[in-house]
Structures are given as C-alpha cells and as structure tokens.
Amino acid sequence: MRTLVRSDDLDETRAIISTAYSPYELRALENPQNFTAWYAEGSFPGVTLSGLSYGTETLVAPEPLTTYLLVCQVHTGRVRVVSPGREEQYVGPGDTYVLDPHRRFRVYWGAGARMTTIRLARETVDRAVGSELGREEPVRARFALGGAVSRAAAGTWQGISDAVHREIVTGGVARTSPLVAAQLTQATAAALVATHRMLPGGEPVRYTGNVAHPAVRRALRLIEESSDQPLTLSDLAAAARLSPRALQEAFRRYLDSTPLAYLREVRLERAHRDLVAADGEGPVTVAQVAYRWGFSNLGRFAEWYRRRYGHSPSRTLRT
Structure with a gap:
C-alpha cells in the first residue's frame, strides 16, 4: 500500500x-x-x-x-x-x-x-x-x-x-x-x-449502461456532451422524449438523483478538473472556471465544491 x-x-x-x-x-x-x-x-x-x-x-x-x-x-x-x-x-x-x-x-x-x-x-x-x-x-x-x-x-x-x-x-x-x-x-x-x-426491505434497482432506460441514456448523453451549455430541465426532457415530470421520476428510479442535480455534479467534476490542470500562478481564476461550467452564483459554487471535495476551489487552484 x-x-x-x-x-x-x-x-x-x-x-x-x-x-x-x-x-x-x-x-x-x-x-x-x-x-x-x-x-x-x-x-x-x-x-x-x-x-x-x-x-x-x-x-x-x-x-x-x-x-x-x-x-x-x-x-x-x-x-x-x-x-x-x-x-x-x-x-x-x-x-x-x-x-x-x-x-x-x-x-x-x-x-x-x-x-x-x-x-x-x-x-x-x-x-x-x-x-x-x-x-x-x-x-x-x-x-x-x-x-x-x-x-x-x-x-x-x-x-x-x-x-x-x-x-x-x-x-x-x-x-x-x-x-x-x-x-x-x-x-x-x-x-x-x-x-x-x-436491513430488511431491499428493493430491485437498475443502473446506467446497458440496463438503463433509453430515455435516461438520451438525457445523460446531452449532459455529457453539452454540460457547458445553459441546459434546463425542459431541454433534458426534450432530449429524453419525456415530459419533465416523467424524466424526474426516471432519474430517481434509475440514478437515485434528479436531472439537474446530476448535471450539477458533472459540472462540478469538470470544474474541478480544470482547476487541477490550471497553473495557480497563471491567468485562470476560480470565477472564470465557475462561469464556464454554468455556475453564475460563486458563493453557491464554492459551497457545493467544498461539500464534494472538502476544501475551497481556490485551494485546488493554488495547489
């Protein structure tokens, strides 16, 4: 080890x-x-x-x-x-x-x-x-x-x-x-x-990949390909060919999440990747990375980032 x-x-x-x-x-x-x-x-x-x-x-x-x-x-x-x-x-x-x-x-x-x-x-x-x-x-x-x-x-x-x-x-x-x-x-x-x-009461579950619902896969594909775009729940529902409510229910069933929460996690991951790759002494700022990935409220971005990675985005940029 x-x-x-x-x-x-x-x-x-x-x-x-x-x-x-x-x-x-x-x-x-x-x-x-x-x-x-x-x-x-x-x-x-x-x-x-x-x-x-x-x-x-x-x-x-x-x-x-x-x-x-x-x-x-x-x-x-x-x-x-x-x-x-x-x-x-x-x-x-x-x-x-x-x-x-x-x-x-x-x-x-x-x-x-x-x-x-x-x-x-x-x-x-x-x-x-x-x-x-x-x-x-x-x-x-x-x-x-x-x-x-x-x-x-x-x-x-x-x-x-x-x-x-x-x-x-x-x-x-x-x-x-x-x-x-x-x-x-x-x-x-x-x-x-x-x-x-x-604990008693286990329920059957399904996962993404070959067993996931086709509508969920279509929404995931849009998230993966266009997470830097201003996507809305309606955009994801249209891509999935479902109503917004039906898409939310499908995400809860197959991913134990919601479409917009999943989108946020993908954006956080990509913002983290950009901060890790950036030169802390260079021209890149936390705000630029946040805005690139659709986080218009820097305070909320910092809160979500800290919750997921355990420290501030500025710390990642400096290290």
Missing part, C-alpha cells in the same frame, strides 16, 4: 482524505495540538484497501457515500459509530462494521485507534444481494451496524478479508489479471452479504 498522509496538519489531512473518499468533517476532540494522522491505500480493480489511524480523539463525519460502501475493521483501540437517530455501536479490535452508502454516520475515534477499510462499489454489492435472493436484477443493499451475524460468519469474512489484504499488500496477480480481480471482487461482495447484518 502507498502512504498518502502522514501529517499533524488537520486541514491537509481533511483535504487529502476527502478526495479519496467523500467530503467529510474532521475534528480533533481532545488535545488538538497532539493531532496526527496516517492514511495509506492500495487496490486492484473492484476493491480498494485503506489503512487509517488518528493520534488523538477525533471525530470523522462523512457525507453519505452514495456510490460505494466501506467495510471497516478496527485493529487497535476503539471507535464509536453513530447513525443519527437510528443506531450506535462501539467497535473494538477485531470487530467490523459497514458504512451503508445511503445514510450519514459520525465516527468517534479513540486516541491511537487504527483500522482498515475495504471499499466496494454499491452496484457490485447490490448485484450480490440480488444473487443471494435468487433474483436476476440487483437489489438495493442496506446494512445495519453490528458487524458479522455470528462467530462463524466473522471467520468467513476474515478469510476473504485476509485474501484481499494479501493480494494488495504483496502485489498479487489480482492487480494485473482482470479475471482474478473480477472473481475476487465478486467473492468479497458475496461474502459481505452472507456474513453481515442487513
């Missing part, structure tokens, strides 16, 4: 890990002058393994992960995981918990706590749930806190987790063999579904 953070700078840590995961709140709760952080990452196609530790009592509160989930295992120390208004769990060495992609969590790290996380795409796990239930289509996976359902299940998960660790840490063939990577990814998702606590 490659170390990406070894720092006593809280803002630097927040910026780097927000980019790796999702925007999140990071706060030293005790002795902030003693704050330290370590973060390392490695992967093969389909799975990302990360290691994290904080040197003082720390609060981590990420935005909902939406497109992926994390299986977290504590190795040293103790953490308290809270899903506001729903569940709370204390997790000690050897125990695991799953960060469901559809809700918020607050994770309180004890001083010196260390854990590893296995990251899987939501779509991969949804397909594993569908297979477990004997369904041809994916079924939305919803996980409870509380770790494995039994000691035997914990042992099964530990075995697949160890295999993932070996492949990544020792540079196994999964990093270079797409077939091995795909099989190990599917096995990891299947083991997760079979061993960890799930």
Whole structure:
C-alpha cells in the first residue's frame, strides 16, 4: 500500500482524505495540538484497501457515500459509530462494521485507534444481494451496524478479508489479471452479504449502461456532451422524449438523483478538473472556471465544491 498522509496538519489531512473518499468533517476532540494522522491505500480493480489511524480523539463525519460502501475493521483501540437517530455501536479490535452508502454516520475515534477499510462499489454489492435472493436484477443493499451475524460468519469474512489484504499488500496477480480481480471482487461482495447484518426491505434497482432506460441514456448523453451549455430541465426532457415530470421520476428510479442535480455534479467534476490542470500562478481564476461550467452564483459554487471535495476551489487552484 502507498502512504498518502502522514501529517499533524488537520486541514491537509481533511483535504487529502476527502478526495479519496467523500467530503467529510474532521475534528480533533481532545488535545488538538497532539493531532496526527496516517492514511495509506492500495487496490486492484473492484476493491480498494485503506489503512487509517488518528493520534488523538477525533471525530470523522462523512457525507453519505452514495456510490460505494466501506467495510471497516478496527485493529487497535476503539471507535464509536453513530447513525443519527437510528443506531450506535462501539467497535473494538477485531470487530467490523459497514458504512451503508445511503445514510450519514459520525465516527468517534479513540486516541491511537487504527483500522482498515475495504471499499466496494454499491452496484457490485447490490448485484450480490440480488444473487443471494435468487433474483436476476440487483437489489438495493442496506446494512445495519453490528458487524458479522455470528462467530462463524466473522471467520468467513476474515478469510476473504485476509485474501484481499494479501493480494494488495504483496502485489498479487489480482492487480494485473482482470479475471482474478473480477472473481475476487465478486467473492468479497458475496461474502459481505452472507456474513453481515442487513436491513430488511431491499428493493430491485437498475443502473446506467446497458440496463438503463433509453430515455435516461438520451438525457445523460446531452449532459455529457453539452454540460457547458445553459441546459434546463425542459431541454433534458426534450432530449429524453419525456415530459419533465416523467424524466424526474426516471432519474430517481434509475440514478437515485434528479436531472439537474446530476448535471450539477458533472459540472462540478469538470470544474474541478480544470482547476487541477490550471497553473495557480497563471491567468485562470476560480470565477472564470465557475462561469464556464454554468455556475453564475460563486458563493453557491464554492459551497457545493467544498461539500464534494472538502476544501475551497481556490485551494485546488493554488495547489
């Protein structure tokens, strides 16, 4: 694995890990002058393994992960995981918990706590749930806190987790063999579904690509090709050959979003790309990039950007 953070700078840590995961709140709760952080990452196609530790009592509160989930295992120390208004769990060495992609969590790290996380795409796990239930289509996976359902299940998960660790840490063939990577990814998702606590009431879901609704694909094509143009909901509906209301319903069903929210995310991604590519000492400004991608209100642009990337657009431009 490659170390990406070894720092006593809280803002630097927040910026780097927000980019790796999702925007999140990071706060030293005790002795902030003693704050330290370590973060390392490695992967093969389909799975990302990360290691994290904080040197003082720390609060981590990420935005909902939406497109992926994390299986977290504590190795040293103790953490308290809270899903506001729903569940709370204390997790000690050897125990695991799953960060469901559809809700918020607050994770309180004890001083010196260390854990590893296995990251899987939501779509991969949804397909594993569908297979477990004997369904041809994916079924939305919803996980409870509380770790494995039994000691035997914990042992099964530990075995697949160890295999993932070996492949990544020792540079196994999964990093270079797409077939091995795909099989190990599917096995990891299947083991997760079979061993960890799930919430009832999963619903069939569909994804973009070959299985997406043709109308949604037509709207997505317009967004991808013309996101720098002043598109409206009516424009997207016309391209999709649906009424605006029907298009909104289709986006909610297939993408768990709305057409204009999806458009905004594409524009944010492209603005971020332009800011990263720009010379911080050159003539490009944040305002120019924002206006290019349709953000006429710079305050809202900065707020959305910070929420997604964990820091201001001007900081990206300067680095």
